[in-house]
Amino acid sequence: MLGRSPRRRRRRALAESYSTGNHRRVEPRCLSFDLRPLACCEESNILSQAESRASASSVLLRLENVGKTYHMGEVSVNVLRHVALEIRDRQVLAILGPSGSGKSTLLNIIGGLDSVSEGRVWYRDREMTAFSPRELTTYRREIVGFVFQFYNLVPNLTARENVMVSTEISRRPLDVEEALRLVGLSDRAEHFPSQMSGGEQQRVSIARALAKNPELLLCDEPTGALDYDTGKRVLRLLVDACRKLGKTVVIITHNAAIAQVADHVIRLRSGEIVEAHDNPDPAPPEEITW
């Protein structure tokens, strides 16, 4: 026990508090990412500045007048218009809106998967819209964790290996076993996706996102393909990721009830934010119904 590093002990403590369902809010200081300047130039830029800002400002991402237009032959579709938005550290943000309203597009832009047609996006005080492809890759690798509606596990890999897909490229990954334990799937580690239920697959997907130890967790309709109870369980995991691990969590949903668990809610319609409000008293996932 003496030989154990403080870091490891901290993770251990995290995992324990997680699995015992202890709701005590963990001190942000010890949960914030250890983003020391890195050797690689552009990465060190992103990350060192991120670090310098981490404690000073609570704004993680800022979108300024973002617009997105898709061109399909002669037709062009305005998918997003004049979107202005601030995402704060360690909060749960819910994006509500009917199907086709541009939620996924917005999330892709936030996650560095898609480009904007108009406006600017800031990560801390770095302009994301000016990132090179390599910087975008680094951003996705180090800052963001994705949870997909249809899980998107690699079919040929077991649960553990799917998590390893994340840990292998990440600079400061969680231990694979711990990530699986966080989502309560230690005993299914050797199963292939085809041998797991949807809920289990989504938990592997969450474990995969968490295992990278990202700052930002982006979830596109994470419960959309799940049944009611499983959906709630998954929601609990995501809320805990924020409350206990100090992640910033963005959840997309077309289900207004789910928004009750968020600290902040925005509503999209036809690519425009039509409503934005804070939720001073978020409900625990167990208490909401839909």
Add this chain to the structure above:
Amino acid sequence: MKVLDRKLLRELRSTGFLLLAVGSIMAIGVSAYNALGSAYRNLTIAQRLYYADCRMADFSLDLKKAPLADVAVIAQLPGVVEIRPRIQFFATVDLENVVEPINGIVISMPNERRQVIDDIVLRQGGYFTDRRDNEVILNDAFARANKIYPGMWIHLLLNNRRQELFVVGTAISSEFTYLVGPGSFVPDAKRLGVFYVKQTFAEEVFDFQGACNQVLGRLAPSVRDRPEEVLRRAEILLDSYGVLAAVPLRDQPSNRFLSNEIMGLRAFGVINPAIFLAVAALVLNVLMSRLAEQQRVVVGTLKALGYSRGAIFWHFLKFGLAVGAFSGLAGCALGYWLAGGMTAMYDTFFEFPNLENRFYPDLTVKGLAIGLACGMLGSFHGARQVLQLEPAVAMRPKPPADGGAILLERWPALWRRLSFPARMALRNVFRSRLRTAAGIFAAAMGATLSVDALLLAFETSYMVDFQFELIQRSDIDLTFKDEQSREAWDEARRLPGVDHAEPLFDVSCTFTHGSHSRKGGITGILPGATLMIPRDTEGRPLRIPESGLLLTRKMAQLLHVRVGDEIELRPTKGLRESRRVRVAEIADSFLGVAVYADIHFLSTLMNEELAVTGVQLKVRTDGSYRKDLFREIKQLPAVQAVSVRADIIRSVRETLVQNQHVFIGLLVMFAGVIFFGSVLNSSLVSLQERQREVATLRVLGYGPWQVGSLFLRESVLTNGIGTLVGLPLGYLLNYGIVVAYDTEMFRIPLIDPTQVWFIVIGLGAAFGLAAHLVVQRSIHRMDWLDALKTRE
């Protein structure tokens, strides 16, 4: 191991048959490269070592008879390093228990063992001893074929006298690596032997004290590539002794045949592997594009997770590299084994001291590199396709396959007439362009290879038939030592069992027309001869003019003459006076540089009444006379060589045709792998792509065979079109080979390809159907309910 590599391994394993299809085509490409390359080197190395061991002559001069003191001047010529005068004669051999006469080449060797040009390598027994003068060393193949061992006595008819010789040993020599007798072009160890006798013995028997009739020489490396000048000057120096032939190593019969074979190996060592590898790369492309398509979501996810473009590209490229590495290794192993087979086959008709199949590490490395390069080339397109996917696709469900009308549908009159399955097949064929292109290309190459291989086979047997059925119709040919008169013909006619005899008069001479000059020979035949009928390429008998010469087209081209021109000819034997003679006729023939004339005209031209250098015999078919006939022939002093048509045909069929069949069988099998592999690959890929469609059809009540027939239609369409494209291509390739082999010796006849085309269509259909059976099995086994449930 990286987790993505584990994914790769599992994918490789689950790709199963598909991988086998691609891998086997690639492996065959590599094995062809390796086998032909190894065989090429085996032969080249064996040739080099053997030539060095035996101190192979760079040139030889055949003379009538020259004093040793006078030929010594040849050694003084610039560029000549060393010469060896020797005595060489033809003989007929009389072996107990062998009815047929046997031809022999008698060659003088030093009494004491010492290194000479065109030396021998002893195989059994030893060199000459002091015990007797009449000792002989036999060439090994002849001794083995006729079961003669050191310690036995044999009889040779030398210079009209029957000689008894004691066998002291057997040997081989590089000058007879490929030993063929008169009138044949394949070795027949039983009927042709080489007899090395003591120098003193040869001098005495042939009355050649202090004289020789052949000079062998070695040249300095600087002039070895251009011996013409040396030979020209040697001919001038020895002109008074009658130079019958001046042959550079390049034209030495054994060396020429061996070198031709080696050159062929090198040419085929490039063409064939290239075809296979091109097909393999394309077929792999189809597979990889499918893989990339199948994994769009995985790719999107990896990108979303922060994998760089390079890492993902490399991951997909590795798939191809793995296939390439595996096929490369398998190909090298297969290639080594094939090279062993080929080398063993070469060992049956080339006589080498040790022709062995060596292992060439660099060929293996190159084979592997070729496999890897091919794998990379094959997966490049797919891997790049992966890169072009936007990372956001991971978030979106797969768009429906791009439908839309194909070109043909704009022609409603035709389209409406097609059945529903035909329309489906056509739509699929037109929509998956890469796959269709790959299928057509593969089938075309398969057809090209098999058409070419089969045409060569048919052409060879056509050539053999043409020569021995149409042109040469005698049963036994006698060649005389010198010019004989009409009596020799009459005597031959009276031999037991002979129905009919016709004389031949061969004159070897130098033809000159302006500045063009060539050594050659004129064959004088009887007007209306029935045992030797020169023919043109159409098989029509050539009309031999009453006066003047008939030249084959090749010879006419070499001399730049046209009908009506006069050429000068100077015989290499006899008085060697020049004569002028008119070219009366020029005709196409498969036999390169032949020249014909009426025997009476030719005799008159040579100032003879009727000269005869050979007689052709037609004998009775019952065979009771055989023993008597051959016994008498063996005793004819004037006979230098005897050729029995049945023996020649037998040995031709045994060696040439049989070996060629092995080659062709292999080639057709390889082409089959292409047909099979490509159909299998494209159908299985198509099946995977359309699992949902198949499932839907099954729900609608289609049986597995009905579903299979939809896929069969597509295969038939692409495979059929490809095969049809390949038929003329194969003919063209064959045409190219025929033109390339249009040497002075002979031409390969071009034959009508229709029959071969039908065979190849049958082959393509058979291999394609076999592949379809595997596909059908997959359809039967498919868990289509599952396919309906799962998302892509």
